[in-house]
Amino acid sequence: MSLPPEKASELKQLIHQQLSKMDVHGRIREILAETIREELAPDQQQLSTEDLIKALRRRGIIDDVMKELNFVTDSVDQELPSSPKQPVCFTDRHSTLLKKTNIDPTRRYLYLQVLGGKAFLEHLQEPEPLPGQVCSTFTLCLHFRNQRFRSKPVPCACEPDFHDGFLLEVHRESLGDGTRMADSTTMLSISDPVHMVLIKTDIFGETTLVASYFLEWRSVLGSENGMTSLTVELMGVGTESKVSVGILNIKLEMYPPLNQTLSQEVVNTQLALERQKTAEKERLFLVYAKQWWREYLQIRPSHNSRLVKIFAQDENGINRPVCSYIKPLRAGRLLDTPRQAARFVNVLGYERAPVIGGGGKQEQWCTLLAFLCRNKGDCEDHANLLCSLLLGYGLEAFVCVGTKAKGVPHAWVMTCGTDGTITFWESLTGHRYIHKPANPDESPVAEQPKPLYPYRTIGCVFNHQMFLGNCQPSDSVEICVFDLNDESKWKPMSEEAIKSVCAPGATTSLPPFPPLCASTIDASVTSNEIEMQLRLLVSEHRKDLGLTTVWEDQLSYLLSPALASYEFERTTSISAGNEEFQDAIRRAVPDGHTFKGFPIHFVYRNARRAFATCLRSPFCEEIICCRGDQVRLAVRVRVFTYPESACAVWIMFACECAS
Numbered sequence: 001m002s003l004p005p006e007k008a009s010e011l012k013q014l015i016h017q018q019l020s021k022m023d024v025h026g027r028i029r030e031i032l033a034e035t036i037r038e039e040l041a042p043d044q045q046q047l048s049t050e051d052l053i054k055a056l057r058r059r060g061i062i063d064d065v066m067k068e069l070n071f072v073t074d075s076v077d078q079e080l081p082s083s084p085k086q087p088v089c090f091t092d093r094h095s096t097l098l099k100k101t102n103i104d105p106t107r108r109y110l111y112l113q114v115l116g117g118k119a120f121l122e123h124l125q126e127p128e129p130l131p132g133q134v135c136s137t138f139t140l141c142l143h144f145r146n147q148r149f150r151s152k153p154v155p156c157a158c159e160p161d162f163h164d165g166f167l168l169e170v171h172r173e174s175l176g177d178g179t180r181m182a183d184s185t186t187m188l189s190i191s192d193p194v195h196m197v198l199i200k201t202d203i204f205g206e207t208t209l210v211a212s213y214f215l216e217w218r219s220v221l222g223s224e225n226g227m228t229s230l231t232v233e234l235m236g237v238g239t240e241s242k243v244s245v246g247i248l249n250i251k252l253e254m255y256p257p258l259n260q261t262l263s264q265e266v267v268n269t270q271l272a273l274e275r276q277k278t279a280e281k282e283r284l285f286l287v288y289a290k291q292w293w294r295e296y297l298q299i300r301p302s303h304n305s306r307l308v309k310i311f312a313q314d315e316n317g318i319n320r321p322v323c324s325y326i327k328p329l330r331a332g333r334l335l336d337t338p339r340q341a342a343r344f345v346n347v348l349g350y351e352r353a354p355v356i357g358g359g360g361k362q363e364q365w366c367t368l369l370a371f372l373c374r375n376k377g378d379c380e381d382h383a384n385l386l387c388s389l390l391l392g393y394g395l396e397a398f399v400c401v402g403t404k405a406k407g408v409p410h411a412w413v414m415t416c417g418t419d420g421t422i423t424f425w426e427s428l429t430g431h432r433y434i435h436k437p438a439n440p441d442e443s444p445v446a447e448q449p450k451p452l453y454p455y456r457t458i459g460c461v462f463n464h465q466m467f468l469g470n471c472q473p474s475d476s477v478e479i480c481v482f483d484l485n486d487e488s489k490w491k492p493m494s495e496e497a498i499k500s501v502c503a504p505g506a507t508t509s510l511p512p513f514p515p516l517c518a519s520t521i522d523a524s525v526t527s528n529e530i531e532m533q534l535r536l537l538v539s540e541h542r543k544d545l546g547l548t549t550v551w552e553d554q555l556s557y558l559l560s561p562a563l564a565s566y567e568f569e570r571t572t573s574i575s576a577g578n579e580e581f582q583d584a585i586r587r588a589v590p591d592g593h594t595f596k597g598f599p600i601h602f603v604y605r606n607a608r609r610a611f612a613t614c615l616r617s618p619f620c621e622e623i624i625c626c627r628g629d630q631v632r633l634a635v636r637v638r639v640f641t642y643p644e645s646a647c648a649v650w651i652m653f654a655c656e657c658a659s
Helices: 005-021 024-039 049-058 061-068 184-188 218-222 264-299 301-305 338-347 368-374 379-392 495-502 523-544 553-558 560-572 578-588 607-615 618-624
Strands: 088-090 108-118 137-144 147-150 163-170 194-201 207-215 227-235 244-255 311-313 319-321 397-403 409-416 422-425 432-435 457-462 467-470 490-492 593-602 632-641 647-658
Touching: 024 049, 108 137, 137 163, 137 368, 147 163, 184 218, 184 264, 194 368, 207 227, 207 244, 207 368, 218 227, 218 244, 218 264, 264 301, 264 490, 264 495, 319 495, 338 379, 338 560, 338 647, 368 379, 379 397, 379 409, 523 607, 523 618, 523 632, 523 647, 553 560, 553 578, 553 632, 553 647, 560 578, 560 593, 560 632, 560 647, 593 607, 593 618, 607 618, 607 647, 618 647
Parallel strands: none
Antiparallel strands: 088 163, 108 163, 108 244, 137 147, 137 194, 194 207, 227 244, 311 319, 397 409, 397 457, 409 422, 422 432, 457 467, 467 490, 593 647, 632 647
């Protein structure tokens, strides 16, 4: 790896200083003279370099030099963003000082260290994990200005042993000065917080969102030596957003050190001014939203019962305009098509927001980072992400809020084609439906198109720029007309009002959108691991039933094309390759034998859990517990990876036996 000239000269100077400090040159001269006296034979005229190196090594000089040089070897698992800027992240277990690392000397960095946690009282009684024992872990995920980081998992404890360092690049992406080192004044104008999300992973691999915190880092700009220590209190999420879950000790340091620091008064004044501006914008939008709602109810009093969602609570219990949860999101090279994006969102886990006690659904719309790090969320989280991705692909996309059967509230995505075609996208399944409105004025005898979609009513649609309330006489999706420019059917909000609180950088309270990260899962290795575990589980299950198990490897291999075809169909809605699969199976199964196959799909990688689910299907149980002459069993697993380490796991059990 070549270094720029200024870095090379800096490195040479550091090496020279270190060698001078240890007086290495003087010691080498002494050893050279001693070696010449003792070892140089009369017939030899000179010592070779190898002889000198051996002498230095024998007398411990090289070992002494190496001991004085500290190399950073532990590195945090870093998630690479899809942006071209590659953040640097490293861990130092032995010292809190900033170590030399491979960074750009022309850029400004914020070095954020997490130096342990305390008062995580929920884990007060947690026993000390034994060496090698699987235990629940905490992982800290960070996002700052298009850079994402993930800490090493640490065992859950009352005082979790976080000791990680993250090097965050502070750069300006606008105004054409992206290559200039940011000074104190420039950095003071950068209002992006460091978003920190704490995830708990249990022994079964299930993730839970513990806390979501926005760190205001600019206090370091007013500290005398360019470094400051903070104690951050993390609050819970959802219904527990007012309850403390623990405390993190954090140290912030600017690198290179600031030539000129700001006074703490200047920093505090800037932060107070930003808060004041944000509060005023939010107050004005709230006044406008109330006026808009009054006008909407004047159209028809029954509108009061429609699902018109203007504000939604995030994981911290803060009410935010729903339009702020959407932003055009580009997936870089991680996803190629809108349908592939829909498949990615579909394989992210579905989980309703947890609620203590009864009383219906707990509302919680997650920020994008919290949703991605947890790898699961509610239908609104899926719909917001899918809408953002479709907008990134240049489609006119909206999130729809309404109900499904039995009046269950639901959110899905709609795209409007240039030819007027309305397409519904179900973010939880990846299915697409073309909407053809029924004509309510038609004769009852006339045949109406039967809807295939599960949606019953619709109250509003919105994206990052628009919000429209449904003011048609009926809110039934079946007869709804989606001419969004017709104000007699859809009451719009002012786009200027929405922009004042939802446009990027409009307010300091808006969480920045993180980039997607590439998968860290090796599809082949994971497929093999799950397949071997399933073989073991099937063999044990059959042994308990008094049955022997014979595996047919060739038949297992022949199941691969079918699994690939199923995933291709889920992604593209096109079926392909089925003829070849059927022909190969007919050739492989001898005459007088019967073939049975059972494919099933999961979005998790827990083999034992998947096997228990398979046994609940009578078709699958019939294959696994097959009795008869010349029974041969086969199983094939194929893992398809997506961004954020989401994956689609296809499993196919099969057997052949004499008829």
